[in-house]
Structures are given as structure tokens and as C-alpha cells.
Amino acid sequence: TQLLEQSPQFLSIQEGENLTVYCNSSSVFSSLQWYRQEPGEGPVLLVTVVTGGEVKKLKRLTFQFGDARKDSSLHITAAQPGDTGLYLCAGRDYKLSFGAGTTVTVRA
Amino acid sequence: GAVVSQHPSRVICKSGTSVKIECRSLDFQATTMFWYRQFPKQSLMLMATSNEGSKATYEQGVEKDKFLINHASLTLSTLTVTSAHPEDSSFYICSARAGQGGYTFGSGTRLTVV
Numbered sequence: 001t002q003l004l005e006q007s008p009q010f011l012s013i014q015e016g017e018n019l020t021v022y023c024n025s026s027s028v029f030s031s032l033q034w035y036r037q038e039p040g041e042g043p044v045l046l047v048t049v050v051t052g053g054e055v056k057k058l059k060r061l062t063f064q065f066g067d068a069r070k071d072s073s074l075h076i077t078a079a080q081p082g083d084t085g086l087y088l089c090a091g092r093d094y095k096l097s098f099g100a101g102t103t104v105t106v107r108a
Numbered sequence: 109g110a111v112v113s114q115h116p117s118r119v120i121c122k123s124g125t126s127v128k129i130e131c132r133s134l135d136f137q138a139t140t141m142f143w144y145r146q147f148p149k150q151s152l153m154l155m156a157t158s159n160e161g162s163k164a165t166y167e168q169g170v171e172k173d174k175f176l177i178n179h180a181s182l183t184l185s186t187l188t189v190t191s192a193h194p195e196d197s198s199f200y201i202c203s204a205r206a207g208q209g210g211y212t213f214g215s216g217t218r219l220t221v222v
Contacts, residue, residue, distance in 0.1 A: 040199075040215075041216060042112075042114070042201050042203075042214050042215045042216050048210075088151060092211075095154060095157060096154070096203070097154075098151045098152045098154075100150065100151045101150065101151045103149055
């Protein structure tokens with residue numbers, strides 16, 4: 001049973017456009033993390049959100065955590081080809097449970 | 109920052125042989141290591157969790173006799189795929205954690221069984 005659902009599954013946009021990826025959990029975890037993974041590499045941590053309603057910014061990336069701590073979103077402003085990758089949300093308790101991932105392709 | 113080294117990055121083996129994948133924490137002691145399997149353009153599926161010096165805990169549906177995990181020291185865990193078959197071909201990734209700290213991932217191993 002997939003505890004974390006991500007949408008959309010695939011996203012292809014033109015350079016300069018904005019995009020949003022969503023993550024919805026059926027459970028409340030101690031924290032939620034977002035990772036980006038490039039082909040043939042391991043995932044790299046982007047951010048950890050802990051508090052309901054939290055908003056974190058990382059350059060052009062904005063992460064929001066819902067008040068109920070069950071949903072989260074990742075928004076990228078003015079996407080660049082370097083943002084291409086698989087974006088994964090993961091709920092953390094004594095282990096990490098990953099969502100299915102969103103494959104983002106930014107075309108030059 | 110914390111670094112996890114995974115080796116080899118790619119391996120091709122013949123059907124019926126065994127393959128060992130190593131995962132090392134280079135600058136911290138990993139009390140817990142995790143092994144994941146990932147199919148193309150899909151998410152990471154946790155296979156097992158291992159704590160140093162104790163037997164690994166396998167997720168439901170993962171054959172413990174097929175995927176042998178050893179975590180003999182605080183810096184090294186190994187995954188051995190025994191009697192590999194083409195359906196075992198996949199991307200295997202390890203992750204290490206020190207206590208209740210963050211997770212650090214290895215760069216993965218692409219296994220191809222021919």
C-alpha cells in the first residue's frame with residue numbers, strides 16, 4: 001500500500017515556465033522530505049519539513065507543508081533544464097517511505 | 109557532509125551467479141543502513157533495514173535467502189544477490205543513518221543479469 005501519493009507522475013515543460021508537484025500522505029509522519037534524483041545516481045535531499053503550515057524556500061524552489069501535516073507541494077519558478085530529474089517525497093518515521101515520484105523534464 | 113560510497117556502480121553477471129554490493133559510510137558511523145531497489149522511472153522500494161551487529165529486517169515480499177545482507181561494522185554493509193536471474197536486474201541503492209540523524213544515500217548500483 002502506497003502511503004504517499006505524488007502527482008503528476010510525469011511533467012514536461014518549457015524552460016522558464018513554473019511547475020508544481022504534489023505529495024499527499026495517508027499518514028502523519030514525524031517529518032516529510034523532498035529529494036531529487038538524477039539517472040544513475042542516488043537521491044539527494046532538498047528539504048525537510050516538520051511543522052504544519054511550514055514554507056521553505058531554496059532559491060527557485062518553494063516547499064509547503066499542509067496544516068494537517070499530510071500534504072506537501074514543491075513549486076519551481078522559472079524552471080531550467082538543470083531542474084530535470086525525478087522528484088521524490090518521503091515520509092520519515094523510523095524509516096523512509098517514498099512516494100512514487102514525479103519525473104520532471106525541462107526542455108531548453 | 110556525510111558521504112556514502114557504494115560499489116560497484118555497475119555490474120553485469122551471468123544468470124546463476126552471485127553478486128556482492130558494498131555500501132560504506134566514509135566519515136560517520138552508520139548505526140542503521142537501508143537497502144532499496146528501484147525500477148526505471150519508479151520510486152525506491154525498501155528491501156531491508158540492517159542494524160550493525162544484528163540480523164537485517166526484511167520488508168514483506170523480499171526473499172531473505174535471495175538477498176543476503178550483512179552489516180558487520182559501523183561503516184560497512186553488503187548486499188549479496190544470490191543465484192541471480194534476469195528478473196533481479198535493477199538499480200540497487202543503499203542509505204546510511206547515524207542514530208536518529210539524516211539519511212545519506214549511495215550513488216547506486218546498476219545490476220544487469222544476462
